[in-house]
Amino acid sequence: MSEAPAQPLSGGVWRKPCVNIGILGLGVVGSGTLQLLQNNQAEIEHRIGLPIRVKRIAVRDVNKPRAVDVDRALLTTDASEILDDPDIDIVCELIGGIDPAKGFVMRAMRAGKQVVTANKEMLAKEGEGLMREASERGLDFQFEGSVGGGIPIVQPMKNALSGNQIREVLGIINGTTNYILTKMTHEHADFDEVLREAQEKGYAEQDPTSDVGGFDAQYKIAILSSIAFSSPIRINDVYVEGITRIQKRDIAAAGELGYVIKLVGVSKRIGADQLQVRVHPALLKHSHPLASTNGVYNAVLVKGDSVGDVMFYGRGAGAGPTGSAVVGDIIDTCRNLRLGATGRVPSASMVKRTIQPIEEVLTRHYLRMHVLDRPRVLASIAGVLGDHNISIESVVQKETHSDQAEIVWITHNCPGRSISAALAAVRSLQGVVSIENWIRVEE
């Protein structure tokens, strides 16, 4: 690749000497973004056909040591120096959270600036309004880094796959929980033990609630579903259940039956107008395309009516991967600026669809219970399941100690509502000691 300065490509409408970028936030993602812009500047400028320049970076503390070499003269603690500078063309919002990020993004758009962000919470909670604002103003609003870190998933769904009717999006979209479940699986360890170790090593946050509670994945599946189904999905539309109740015995019992347990984000079209959008632990067959996605890796499986199954796999977080997604968006925006073609946001084609209540969602289920090892106990439980119209696919009983046994059932497809009602009845049966767990099984 030649190191010669980029020459503007012919045919565009861009008249300034370069595209100026303002970055809000220089944490992990901001540093990864700046590093990549520095490392590959010549290649990036040739790909765009225009020079680009990081003009200003707003941070909370200009004296804080940074993971990237940065000219101190670029740093400011005043975001207005970016938002009010008419010479800045693209604002990269890499602060995260809602406040002040959303206000800054709105100000940037009202000042006519293109916006690139990696902020999943802002997208999931405020994306609809922000996209409308961008669309009405003819601005780009890009957010590849908000889901799946470095995995290209937002752009492929907006572009390459957009001719398909998407049937389903199924993803492992949280690296922390995937790391914890993988460790629990490989080391036969308890959740608390693995979480503590992950926190010591810096893989899990000191407050892990957003990850282990499923909320991070909730934001991400809301964003993916909105694009996949051209429908505004609010986070309250997404059923969420985390991984804190998964025991090492569940992982072992699932393994004995040929399954792994993963935290999945699922979004499916049911009939013409209904969607189900959910995050929860699920059993996946060892042969499932997502089953071997281990450690901090993320993967998303998209099913389209024409393309069939497409899978995206890679690092779901971190400076380099997320920086890669942000820089890809910056490049796309620069190309649009050069051609005068900004404003390609998906909001124009949004259709509201109803969300299927979680109790009505049909899946197979794994049920694990402890019982007294006496005559008729298994038969009485099977009777209750039958009474609730739940058909059994398989059942395994194991002696645990002296007079008790563990029974693991896999049901055929049935609604969650039937399982809740049946388990309430099973709990009061003679000989049932405890219902240990109930987990959905994903196809």
Ligand code: HSE
């Ligand atoms: N906390 C997220 C995860 C990374 O564990 O996947 C950022 O989205």
